[in-house]
Amino acid sequence: xxxxxxTADGEKVAASGLSIFSxxxxxxxxxDVVKKLGVDPFDMTFDDIMSATxxxxxxxxxxxxxTNNYLGLTFDPSTRASAKDAIDRxxxxxxxxxxxxxxxxxxxxxxxxxxxxxxxxxxxxxxTGYVTNLAAMAGLAGPNDVIFIDADAHACIIDGTRLAGTTxxxxxxxxxxxxxxxxxxxxxxxxxxxxxxxxxxxSMFGDIAPIDEFVAVAHKHGAYLYVDEAHSYGVFGETGxxxxxxxxxxxxxxFYSGTFSKSLASVGGFCASRHPEFELLRKVMRPYMFTASxxxxxxxxxxxxxDAIKTRPxxxxxxxxRAAQLHAGLSDMGFELCAPASxxxxxxxxxEVQAAMEWNWLLQEGVYVNLAVPPxxxxxSSLLRISVSAAHTEEDVNAILSxxxxxxxxxxxxxxxxxxxxxxxx
Amino acid sequence: xxxxxxxFDKICELLKPYNVxxxxxxxxxxxxxxxxxxxxxxxxxxxxxxxxxxxxxxxEVISDxxxxxxxxxxxxxLLNS
Numbered sequence: 001x002x003x004x005x006x007t008a009d010g011e012k013v014a015a016s017g018l019s020i021f022s023x024x025x026x027x028x029x030x031x032d033v034v035k036k037l038g039v040d041p042f043d044m045t046f047d048d049i050m051s052a053t054x055x056x057x058x059x060x061x062x063x064x065x066x067t068n069n070y071l072g073l074t075f076d077p078s079t080r081a082s083a084k085d086a087i088d089r090x091x092x093x094x095x096x097x098x099x100x101x102x103x104x105x106x107x108x109x110x111x112x113x114x115x116x117x118x119x120x121x122x123x124x125x126x127x128t129g130y131v132t133n134l135a136a137m138a139g140l141a142g143p144n145d146v147i148f149i150d151a152d153a154h155a156c157i158i159d160g161t162r163l164a165g166t167t168x169x170x171x172x173x174x175x176x177x178x179x180x181x182x183x184x185x186x187x188x189x190x191x192x193x194x195x196x197x198x199x200x201x202x203s204m205f206g207d208i209a210p211i212d213e214f215v216a217v218a219h220k221h222g223a224y225l226y227v228d229e230a231h232s233y234g235v236f237g238e239t240g241x242x243x244x245x246x247x248x249x250x251x252x253x254x255f256y257s258g259t260f261s262k263s264l265a266s267v268g269g270f271c272a273s274r275h276p277e278f279e280l281l282r283k284v285m286r287p288y289m290f291t292a293s294x295x296x297x298x299x300x301x302x303x304x305x306x307d308a309i310k311t312r313p314x315x316x317x318x319x320x321x322r323a324a325q326l327h328a329g330l331s332d333m334g335f336e337l338c339a340p341a342s343x344x345x346x347x348x349x350x351x352e353v354q355a356a357m358e359w360n361w362l363l364q365e366g367v368y369v370n371l372a373v374p375p376x377x378x379x380x381s382s383l384l385r386i387s388v389s390a391a392h393t394e395e396d397v398n399a400i401l402s403x404x405x406x407x408x409x410x411x412x413x414x415x416x417x418x419x420x421x422x423x424x425x426x
Numbered sequence: 427x428x429x430x431x432x433x434f435d436k437i438c439e440l441l442k443p444y445n446v447x448x449x450x451x452x453x454x455x456x457x458x459x460x461x462x463x464x465x466x467x468x469x470x471x472x473x474x475x476x477x478x479x480x481x482x483x484x485x486e487v488i489s490d491x492x493x494x495x496x497x498x499x500x501x502x503x504l505l506n507s
């Protein structure tokens with residue numbers, strides 16, 4: 001093996017000529033293609049956000065239809081007033097972790113109120129939703145435990161298994177019978193337990209888990225069930241406690257996690273448990289112990305949003321009505337949708353380049369949706385992903401539908417125009 | 427107990443639908459790097475192998491497997507354990 005070379009100024013470089021970034025060359029090629037189409041979907045900036053449903057890029061007003069702002073509470077008078085008041089009383093940040101100076105009475109009050117809403121004796125608040133699953137999963141699973149995850153698990157669940165460093169087995173998506181088979185097949189080491197991790201509403205396709213069936217399978221094998229309701233808390237269930245509540249099994253869920261960055265209109269996360277011993281994990285969960293706690297304004301905004309979830313069921317009625325309207329409209333136009341109506345509606349496209357072109361065209365026409373491409377998507381699919389908000393009006397949804405109608409009617413011309421633009425910028 | 431060759435043949439059979447460019451499958455072939463099978467498809471392939479041999483192939487084992495030959499060896503090890 002040859003050693004490093006030296007440049008003219010004496011800096012050593014690898015003999016191969018490759019840099020630490022060379023492994024990302026294939027990714028760079030993909031990014032370069034997307035950039036030639038116009039706006040980079042994964043590196044875009046809004047010049048302004050004016051409401052839960054409107055943003056601005058340059059002089060163009062954009063309908064926001066991909067922000068996971070399910071209840072539209074980020075601009076609600078109650079959340080804004082609560083956040084402003086928290087800043088006035090406690091400042092802009094805690095500058096410390098939950099185990100040092102970063103726990104205020106508001107953090108604890110929110111934990112008590114979330115626990116009460118979910119009917120659990122314990123709830124722990126974290127700094128983000130991603131950190132929540134990372135911390136709780138790694139805290140719960142020890143070396144002798146085995147984690148079972150759904151094949152379409154979110155990245156934070158996969159990363160949670162990595163941080164836990166324990167044996168992890170995947171089962172087929174939303175398939176309790178397949179989990180049953182894998183639980184029966186897997187040997188659990190002496191002293192270990194099985195931890196099954198699923199989501200309530202899957203964020204890419206918008207499909208819903210049969211949590212009630214998973215409860216039965218997990219508990220039949222003596223496994224613990226962990227449900228991430230990041231996309232469904234606040235939206236489903238009679239009181240907004242999620243799909244587990246809607247399916248009548250909320251009390252059977254061992255661990256229930258969620259985020260503040262969707263229905264709770266803030267930044268942060270939480271995990272509640274029916275096991276009071278969960279409290280002890282505050283002393284072992286490294287992503288809880290060694291990161292700054294959520295800012296007081298974030299905590300107080302989430303508290304106000306939680307109050308809205310409990311007292312304003314009309315928010316859930318609105319979002320479900322808009323989701324049904326949008327799903328029916330797209331379906332009538334002949335678009336292939338990945339799941340029945342829910343607040344997440346994924347439109348399947350033929351390939352990544354087509355999806356990227358259409359995403360750019362929609363933005364140009366004043367509608368922001370999410371572009372979702374492999375490897376972050378189930379079935380290696382390319383998607384235009386829409387998330388509906390309770391703040392959307394019937395007219396907003398009609399406006400979104402009209403752009404998709406144009407896409408359907410003039411798709412070939414739109415693609416041809418985008419191709420010309422790409423060639424011109426080559 | 428299946429032989430090494432039988433496991434290799436089974437993997438080749440299951441890889442077929444994912445090997446879209448129909449590249450020759452050798453033991454030294456990188457599953458993702460040479461055969462261009464994406465990570466989602468690799469996990470689907472693993473689940474099919476788990477069901478066929480009635481074994482668990484944990485994710486941490488898969489993360490160490492780069493080539494078809496290494497996958498054959500991993501399955502042999504799990505069948506023998």
